[in-house]
Amino acid sequence: MTVFNGLNIWPRLSATAIIANLLFSAPILIYAQDSERETDQATQLATIDFVVGNAVFILLHEFGHVVIRDFDIPILGLEENAADTLAAIGLILADENQSERQPRLSEYLAMAVLGNLLIWQTGIEKSSNEILFWAQHEVSVRRATRLVCLLYGSDTREFGWLAEAVEMPESRRDVCEDEFTIARNAAEKVLATFGKSVEDNPELERTEIEVKYGRPRNPTQARLLEVIQETQLMETVAKRIRNRWVLPDSVTLRVRSCPSANAYWDEDYRELIFCLELLEALEKIGSGPEVQRLKANFAKARD
Numbered sequence: 001m002t003v004f005n006g007l008n009i010w011p012r013l014s015a016t017a018i019i020a021n022l023l024f025s026a027p028i029l030i031y032a033q034d035s036e037r038e039t040d041q042a043t044q045l046a047t048i049d050f051v052v053g054n055a056v057f058i059l060l061h062e063f064g065h066v067v068i069r070d071f072d073i074p075i076l077g078l079e080e081n082a083a084d085t086l087a088a089i090g091l092i093l094a095d096e097n098q099s100e101r102q103p104r105l106s107e108y109l110a111m112a113v114l115g116n117l118l119i120w121q122t123g124i125e126k127s128s129n130e131i132l133f134w135a136q137h138e139v140s141v142r143r144a145t146r147l148v149c150l151l152y153g154s155d156t157r158e159f160g161w162l163a164e165a166v167e168m169p170e171s172r173r174d175v176c177e178d179e180f181t182i183a184r185n186a187a188e189k190v191l192a193t194f195g196k197s198v199e200d201n202p203e204l205e206r207t208e209i210e211v212k213y214g215r216p217r218n219p220t221q222a223r224l225l226e227v228i229q230e231t232q233l234m235e236t237v238a239k240r241i242r243n244r245w246v247l248p249d250s251v252t253l254r255v256r257s258c259p260s261a262n263a264y265w266d267e268d269y270r271e272l273i274f275c276l277e278l279l280e281a282l283e284k285i286g287s288g289p290e291v292q293r294l295k296a297n298f299a300k301a302r303d
């Protein structure tokens with residue numbers, strides 16, 4: 001449990017301009033008093049950043065499954081870990097190519113780390129043997145510590161604070177650079193072998209990835225759906241996938257209401273389902289002080 005103590009001292013994490021614009025124009029803020037407005041805005045900004053960061057990571061993870069299945073990529077170990085690797089390395093390496101003014105994608109990954117830690121803290125997994133022992137993926141706390149190790153391993157100076165914050169022991173820190181190198185090499189080899197840049201090969205036909213939105217089931221879902229649509233989150237990720245992969249067939253990315261908070265790749269119908277309940281769940285766990293603290297301290301450390 002010591003790994004969670006670090007949550008209280010998490011430094012850094014800054015906002016993204018696109019989300020800031022959206023939030024400051026969000027109707028809900030109109031009702032806040034002036035004195036309360038700043039706090040409300042900061043809280044909501046942090047929570048929305050958390051929801052978006054986790055949603056981006058989950059989407060990339062699911063597209064990882066699409067790529068693994070479509071190209072029949074050999075997987076030694078858990079497919080879930082391989083999908084996490086593709087998502088994490090995708091965010092870390094994309095970040096390296098970004099200019100200073102753009103939102104830093106590794107912050108999304110840090111939000112996914114926090115998301116997994118908070119999911120573990122809720123105790124859902126611990127109370128269910130079915131999830132704890134029999135789920136296809138690792139328990140959330142293991143996923144979180146692996147993602148931290150990849151981030152830290154990508155740049156031990158920049159993400160030293162993150163390793164401190166989650167109280168990562170020296171024994172693990174010592175191997176993170178190696179873990180990152182292995183993961184990076186694997187992801188790059190997969191991309192070089194199976195990926196095709198449509199930008200470099202204009203003669204290639206782009207894969208059709210259609211984003212479709214279902215009806216929200218309640219006002220919370222409607223509000224979150226508006227955020228997701230206005231930020232063009234789904235369309236942006238779809239475009240990124242389309243630019244790097246020529247898939248054997250088209251894909252529908254469907255955002256809709258489901259029986260539970262979930263996201264999954266339906267291979268038979270070639271539909272990637274992203275449930276609105278998942279956004280609701282993320283907003284719920286991301287409305288506590290940990291997210292704000294992480295975000296505020298991230299920004300402070302960058303100054």
Ligand SMILES: [Zn+2]
Nearest residue numbers: 061065080083
């Ligand atoms: Zn998965």
